[in-house]
Amino acid sequence: MRPFRISQIIFTILINSYILVFFQKTLIYTGYLKSFLVPILNCWSAPTTWFSCPLGAYQHFIIIKDFPFYVLGLFLIIGAFIGRMACGWLCPFGLFQDLLFKITKKKISLPQLAPLFTIILFLFSYLFIWLKFNYLSLTIKILIILISTIIGFLLDIFLKIRIKIFDLTFLKYFFLLFLATFIVFFTNEPWFCKVCPQGTLEAGVPLILYDPENSLKTMAGLFFYFKILIFIIIFILAIFIKRIFCKLICPIGAIYSFFNKISLFHLKVDKEKCGKCNICVKVCPTDINVYENANQTDCIRCLECYYQCPKKVIKLKFS
Amino acid sequence: MRKYLFFISLVIGVIFLIIALRSEQIKEVFNTGILLCLSCIGLG
Numbered sequence: 001m002r003p004f005r006i007s008q009i010i011f012t013i014l015i016n017s018y019i020l021v022f023f024q025k026t027l028i029y030t031g032y033l034k035s036f037l038v039p040i041l042n043c044w045s046a047p048t049t050w051f052s053c054p055l056g057a058y059q060h061f062i063i064i065k066d067f068p069f070y071v072l073g074l075f076l077i078i079g080a081f082i083g084r085m086a087c088g089w090l091c092p093f094g095l096f097q098d099l100l101f102k103i104t105k106k107k108i109s110l111p112q113l114a115p116l117f118t119i120i121l122f123l124f125s126y127l128f129i130w131l132k133f134n135y136l137s138l139t140i141k142i143l144i145i146l147i148s149t150i151i152g153f154l155l156d157i158f159l160k161i162r163i164k165i166f167d168l169t170f171l172k173y174f175f176l177l178f179l180a181t182f183i184v185f186f187t188n189e190p191w192f193c194k195v196c197p198q199g200t201l202e203a204g205v206p207l208i209l210y211d212p213e214n215s216l217k218t219m220a221g222l223f224f225y226f227k228i229l230i231f232i233i234i235f236i237l238a239i240f241i242k243r244i245f246c247k248l249i250c251p252i253g254a255i256y257s258f259f260n261k262i263s264l265f266h267l268k269v270d271k272e273k274c275g276k277c278n279i280c281v282k283v284c285p286t287d288i289n290v291y292e293n294a295n296q297t298d299c300i301r302c303l304e305c306y307y308q309c310p311k312k313v314i315k316l317k318f319s
Numbered sequence: 320m321r322k323y324l325f326f327i328s329l330v331i332g333v334i335f336l337i338i339a340l341r342s343e344q345i346k347e348v349f350n351t352g353i354l355l356c357l358s359c360i361g362l363g
Contacts, residue, residue, distance in 0.1 A: 035349045057348045070344040073335030080328035262324035 004089045004302045005098075012092040016202070018048045025212040037071065039078045040091040041252050043193075046202035047210055055252055059180060059190040075252075079259030083266065087246055087253050088285070088300030093198040097245060098285065100238040107240055119171075121152030127183065169247050169298055176251035192251060194223070200231040243285045247298060257297035267294035267306065270313040280305035280314065290314065 015038055018029040028047050037054045044056045054071050061068035078086055087094055125148035129141050136144075180192040193199055204227055211217055237244045246253050260266070269291050280290035283305060286298040290305045294314065306314045339345060 035345050037348060052348050060350070061344070061347070064347075066342075066344070066347070068344075069335040069342065070339035070348060073332045073339055076328050076332030076335060080325050080332060259328065262321050262328065264325050266321075 002302075002304065002307065004304075005095075007089040008091070008095040008098070011090045012095055015042055015051055016046060016048045016092070018050050021047045022210070027207060027210075027212070027216075037074055038090075039074060039086045041093050041196075041198045041250065042091075043196070043199040043203040045199065045207065047206055049202070055180060055196075056190065056193055059184045059192060062181060062184045063188045063190065065185075075255050079256050079263060081264050083260040083263035083295070083301060084253060084256040084297075084299060085263075085265065085301035087250070087256060088302035091246075093201070093250075094243065094246060094300070096201065097238045097243050100235065101240075101242055101285075103239050107242075117152035117155040118149055119152070121155075122149040125149070127179075171248045172250055172254040172257075175249055176254040180251045195227060195230050197227075197231040197234045197245065200227050204228070204231075242287060243300070246300065247286055253298075253300075260295045260297055260299055263295075265301070265316070265318050267299070267301075267303075268315045268317050269294050270315065273311055273313045275311055277310065279308055279310060283308045 021027075021029055028045055029050055031050075033050045034044070034052055036051050037057055038051045039054065041055060042049055042051065042053050044052050054074060058068050058071045061071065122145065125145045129136065129144055133141070175192065179195070183189075183191045204224065208216055208220055208224070234245055234249075267290070271291065274291045276291055281287070284290060284299075285302060285304065286300055288294075288296045288298050290299075291313075294305075303316070306316060
């Protein structure tokens with residue numbers, strides 16, 4: 001087993017090991033350690049977690065109109081040392097996606113699944129309705145979202161637009177700026193948490209199933225099922241596409257990605273000795289072209305390319 | 320260039336954490352869930 005896999009498993013268990021919650025019949029751990037952030041996506045409301053999610057805290061500070069010094073300070077220090085390595089070595093949702101990707105050998109390339117207008121029109125119509133037309137009935141809301149999505153789909157077919165994976169990775173910056181920052185600022189609602197599939201996996205479903213006081217089950221409404229729907233979509237896509245959430249959606253990955261080029265720990269390829277066999281590209285969980293630029297923004301530093309390179313031309317640098 | 324950017328990031332990060340400590344943002348993180356808890360489980 002690779003070191004990054006061992007690290008992922010240990011860290012996931014370590015930060016989610018408060019099993020006393022089941023004996024105490026409480027919903028979640030609310031002790032002193034909840035004041036500390038983990039450097040990756042890990043839901044605050046997960047019953048067994050000890051720590052807080054930095055993205056949840058980031059949105060919380062935006063809601064209370066306070067500059068998120070704590071969250072950004074943490075990201076700056078970790079990013080400066082290791083870039084996006086935390087995504088590859090520590091993230092429980094990364095581990096979840098890696099395991100899903102092992103289910104089948106049938107893989108789909110993302111360009112076939114990247115209808116640009118469908119995605120944009122769906123997101124905009126959904127957010128626009130939620131923000132501006134909250135008084136509309138649910139049926140009309142769903143109809144508007146469906147119609148605009150279909151229009152987007154027809155535009156994609158008509159204009160024959162399919163976006164390649166590297167072009168689509170900009171979406172995570174959109175999620176960071178739009179869904180986790182601007183909308184949160186203007187509506188005072190933690191919008192990314194509302195749709196976060198990690199929250200569904202770690203908190204939403206477990207809490208509804210566990211629910212010692214039967215207080216949550218009665219509250220679960222349409223939004224809960226909408227959140228489940230998003231999780232199911234990510235779940236299915238992650239079986240066929242490597243780390244789809246990390247590549248396209250994760251706002252934390254978007255922040256760390258800025259540090260990949262400047263971090264103390266980085267990769268270096270001896271281009272003269274490289275035979276361009278493409279093995280590094282095939283094994284890369286984020287599909288980056290390692291021998292052209294090993295420190296691209298999407299590299300999660302899992303070091304799979306380093307281990308599998310037949311000529312050992314990829315070097316690890318800490319300088 | 321890489322070293323300068325690394326040091327700038329590190330220094331700003333440390334300054335941010337000191338400000339966070341002084342302004343008690345670490346304690347404030349504890350309150351995150353009060354606002355987010357229901358959203359995290361899709362009930363908010």
